[in-house]
Amino acid sequence: MVRLGNLVNAEGRAARAAIVDYGYRTGLLSGLAPEPRERQGAWLTPRRLAILKLIAQGQPDRKIATAVGCAPKAVTTAVHHILRNLRAEDRAHAVALDHQQGLLTQPLVPLPEHRPRRVFSALEAQLVEALAAGQTKLQIRTSQGLSAKTVSRLLTGAAAAAGVRPRRGYAALVDSAYRGRLLTARAVDRASAPCLPERQHQVLIGIAHGWSDEQIAHRLGLSTATVKTAARLLYGTLDVATRAQAVARGWDLRLLGAPRPATRATARPGAPSRAAA
Known part of the structure; x- marks a missing residue:
């Protein structure tokens, strides 16, 4: 033995x-x-x-x-x-x-199956990259010099391009962008990467789905307060400030799967577009 x-x-x-x-x-x-x-x-x-x-x-x-x-x-x-x-x-x-x-x-919470419908326009891509970097809508408005109405319209268009609903936090939008290679994950030294406890990992996957804390709690059989605590600890572990940034960091650490082959989505007619860098 x-x-x-x-x-x-x-x-x-x-x-x-x-x-x-x-x-x-x-x-x-x-x-x-x-x-x-x-x-x-x-x-x-x-x-x-x-x-x-x-x-x-x-x-x-x-x-x-x-x-x-x-x-x-x-x-x-x-x-x-x-x-x-x-x-x-x-x-x-x-x-x-x-x-x-x-x-x-058997997976605890399966990974999302988001599928982008088209590539982002140049301005949509800038806003999604800003979300992935942890900026809020207010910070995006300030840095880009755009009105609140324009930012909301662009993010709604980006969510439609990503094939998701424009839910609060835009985590599903960021996840779909990485999953369809509209954004590219950074190379991270896995040896120095933080160790993510199982519960925090499952909460991260739920966030990537675009679920609310209540929906994640229902899926995991936990209380909403427990999920909120796990999310707060998740933010600390990953050193992030927003749900969208948590998803981006999860892709950097290869916690949310592998991206699909390059999407065959087409650009919106009359709008500039760019593939993932």
Whole structure:
């Protein structure tokens, strides 16, 4: 067991689950007869699914609590629920059932599927880049010397080009711009990149969808206050000030997926346009 624990870089009780996970991922346990499938039901909340994935990584309860953003006692309670509902004997058995039922490949919150409809006009691109840099609408008006009505009209047009609704914060607009390569993520040294806890990562994905705090809370099975706290911590972790800037930073850190191939969207007739730099 010690040698196997060294193989998965885990020790103690946590190592058993990680060893089983390693066996399934490498195909060593693929010949085992699958056990009867249990109904997933409402018990498989996003938090419990996140805990399942961390258990499979060989993380102890203390580190799981830090990653998920809850107390160690809450992790213990969640594990009891998981074992009972999976009808698993222990954590290692739960990981085996997870692989058989495909739970470990199930996303907590899927990445957005925004698809740009056309490239931005030159002025729309300037405003979207300003949003990605963390500027508010008021700051954009001041720096660009535009009226509030003009800024709103341009951002509404940019949202239409990005194929999203012009929701508060314009996070979905920025996400679609990166996803369709209308904006290009910066190269970031991953070694010095901040470690984003699982809950904050899920909140970031919800922000990229353009969801409100209430919508994110409903999706993750959390209270709105908890989501607001996670968002505030997310801003601190990423060193950003706005939802749009958080999404841009998430793309820099490769937290929101990979961009699609260059969009085939066409420019608006009669308007200047530019592709991603």
